[in-house]
Amino acid sequence: MRSAPAGWFRKTLRDWREREVRIVLSALVVAVATVATIALFASQLQHTLVTSASAFMAGDRQLEAENGQPVPQAWRDEANQRGIATARVVEFSTMVYGGGRFQLVSVNAASDEYPLRGQIEMQATPEAPRRQVSAGPPPGEVWINPRLLRLLEIQIGDAIEVGNRALTVTGLLLRQPDGGFAMSALAPRILMHDTDVPSTGVIQDGSRVEYENFFAGEEAALDAFYEWLRPRLSPSHEWASIRDGQTLSDSLRKAERFLLLGGSLAVLLSSVAVAVASRQYALRQRDTVALLKTLGQAGPHIARGYLARLTAWAVCGLIGGILLAIPLSWGLSLLISRLLDQPMAYRMDWLALGPALATALVALFAFAYPPIRRLRHVPAMRVLRSQPGETGQGALRDGLVALIAVFGLVWLYARELELVLALLGGLAALLGVLAVMGWCLMMALRRVSGGGNAWRLALVGLYRHRRASLAQMSVFAMTLMLAAILVLVRSSLLDDWQSQLPEDTPNHFLINIAPDAVEDVRDFLTERDVSLGRLYPMVRGRLTEINGQPVRQAVSKDEEVNALNRELNLTWMEALSDNNAIVAGDWFDAGQRRGVSIEAELAERLGVDVGDRLGFTIGSETIAEPVKSIRTVQWDSMRPNFYMVFPPEGALTDLPATWITSFYLDPSRKSVLNDFTASFPTVSVLELDHIIDRIRDIVGQVTQAIEAILALVLAAALVVMAAVVSATLQDRQREGALLRTLGAHQRLLTRSTMMEFALLGGLAGLLGVMAAEVAVWALQYRMFEGAFRWHWPVLIAFPVLSAVVLSLFGRWQLRPVLQVSPMLLLRRLE
Amino acid sequence: MATTHPILEVRQLTHRVNPGNESLTILRDIELAIETGESAAIVGRSGSGKTTLLGLMAGLDTPTEGAVSLDGEVISQMDEDDRARMRAHRVGFVFQSFQLLPSLTALENVMLPLELASHPSPAHQARELLERVGLGERLQHTPRQLSGGEQQRVAIARAFAAQPRILFADEPTGNLDNDTGQAVSDLLMALNREQGTTLVMVTHDEQLAERCQRRFSIEAGRLSEPALAAGMEVDE
């Protein structure tokens, strides 16, 4: 045996001439290509999302200090030493003086580096175009919220006084990357340079100041830095990475999971293809092995030969697959590059090729190797006469090994036990149903006796090939199930997204409405035909105690619950809002005054259950209420959402509250806002329309990517089906030829074959789709949080499509048999 | 001797093939007529054109020139579908290499032509025939589990299954040892007598050829019925 690469290559080339080898290799190439494409693309998407999410928070990580003390310079130095860029923003509220008036503003004083990610949106004058800039105003200047122009009645170029310091207004601040969703800034915001802060003299010991620090750099460096930092942090420090934040909507996380699911299915499908083809190869190799044995080669020697061959295939499959995957994933990443303000270069993530490598190895060595390994046990006697019952030997054990291997692989790949279990459950259900159905079918078919009629001949054919038919049906059903799962998940994902942000999604929030202004605000907007959403009172307070214990002690240290670090928006309401749902306990009874309803995820993280007492500190007051119910909240619904809800007339009612609401305003009617701010200068208007547009855009792009992945997986499914069909190609052609000599005319043969395959495909499609519904139900329930329903279009389309595709496969298979005279066929058969 | 019209008649048959542009004449001016119920053997060296002639007579292909009529119908002018129908109902085949379908059991192999001919109870008829050829115990075995002789007996059962008017056999004993060959040819001749089927076979086997009523020899594509025809007259 030659082991030099050249020798291997020659051998592989020679192997290539065998049909089964071609199928094994093609399956392998498709497997590696699909998995690698998805992995590369997922990594690119991940990178894009992270970058885009980072842009939403002005850096990759944030460290916020709420204790009024700046973060030690040593920490930033440490970060800089580790190659991490840093930026600072000091936040405080103060009165500014300008145009002869005073106004409370929220000041952001930023260092030169801010923002590290994303851009600031500003305008030089109210009439100037909006601009994206990557730094705030220089020292001595200030950018202000446009409302301040009216509130103070000043012009661009005028000066305002912040404490002792006069700053020139040189621009209007429209949006800060990290200010997108924040509702806490009720007073109009201004942005200045942080070197001007000391000269204002505003910050004294004891004033309420928040120090925001931003970090950006390589993931690994950031993680290492956090390890270093963690022991030094105090409870008043809040470390935030993109993952914990609600910065990007859940939709994108679902998209990531979809990719994982797609990748896992591709792994499964390709393994099936490799398994089918290699089993066929092993069967065909038996004669060769028997001959080699007769010629005096020993079993182990033969086994080594095949092992070397498999290894060569693995190398070829890997190289071929990766060569295919790189342009494919590049193409896909072009699709999503528009997601970002600045286009992002294609990044080759070599680590992402790991799963592809694992797939190739597992597919070959867990699926292809076992039947090939058993080849060395083929008796030399086989040269003279085949031994009965050889074919089924060890199939069960092979199957088990393969099953364990592939699920291990999927688990490794997706790291989702639920995903693996759902797939496994779906497959088990499928196989169970298949066994029963197959048996019934065969019993029924047994009674059909043949005839010149194509239908009956098709049925007889099904029965006659019952072994192959059942095997093929299982593989088809499995393949179709996997493909159907992806189709179903995709459509429910898209439906979800569509319904989540309908046309009239509220795109403006009104915050800080004084209780006595509520009626006026409502009247003002109703007069102008703007339909206002529900109005909610809002009280800001901290959760401080659980069952009488301070929260810090009640909640274990490793759980980082951001909600504990900041003031929560508390509200009261009579009826549950329609995007909320009770998952435990009951909603308040009419007239009930005690109790609180808590958001489900927070409750889980705090370990809070119905009946526990929660203590809140609101200003100088403290209250304690028992948990009456736990609610889920649709955070990305763009409506006011609350962690804590109290009953009307409950504990909050007497506390000072402001009101909040949201509404949809058509972009063409923006002028309403100007009238509004003129009439209600103290009410904050939050414009979310550009964020909603952006989310829609992102969802659109991700949808395209998902369609592309779906297409890839469907292509893999087709390859599997082709592999399975061509496994019996020779037998079928031989049979076709013989049937023709025996007097079957071409039309009969064509029709009955097509019908046979259509039946097979239709049944497999039906079974596969039904199993997919079961699996999707399980997946949906746990992973994608949707409700179960039958998907009639898919239920009908899949069986029909698979029947059509398979009957075409059958027709294509027969083609060589139909074209030539039976005489030539016989010569070929000899 | 001709009591009825011939069941098989070949007139001026010439057959050429074009392997890679150059025309090759395999058969030349063949004339032949066989009566119903007769048995005929065609002998000749390897490559002399026996299989080709058999295929043309059975309607598996059409000759370049000349006519073949089978059971009164000129099959050389029929289209493939009509010839297929003809084969399904009136022609049986036995091949040198058996041509059983490996994935089917013996029973299913024999049922094939019955199913094609819309026989009302193919399983029943097939079982009877397999019992007749002595394989009543091996119905569910696949060809791989049968010996060569047994496989050929299955093939014979299949050939007679649809009760053809004429049976073509291409070296039916060619792959078998002497004794087995003998048994298989016994079976062929017996069934030929029992069912009144006309038998046309190609063989190397002198003994088998001698058991046929008529013997033809083919050489370089030309057919003759030499001494043997004379022998027949001596018999009469």
Ligand SMILES: Nc1ncnc2c1ncn2[C@@H]1O[C@H](COP(=O)(O)OP(=O)(O)OP(=O)(O)O)[C@@H](O)[C@H]1O
């Ligand atoms: N389609 C074809 N193309 C080319 N050559 C052909 C074709 N069909 C037959 N021949 C040639 O015609 C000749 C006769 O073939 P045929 O198979 O009829 O011989 P045979 O007498 O049956 O021989 P054997 O006893 O070996 O079976 C051979 O030389 C063969 O190679």
Ligand SMILES: [Mg+2]
């Ligand atoms: Mg021949």
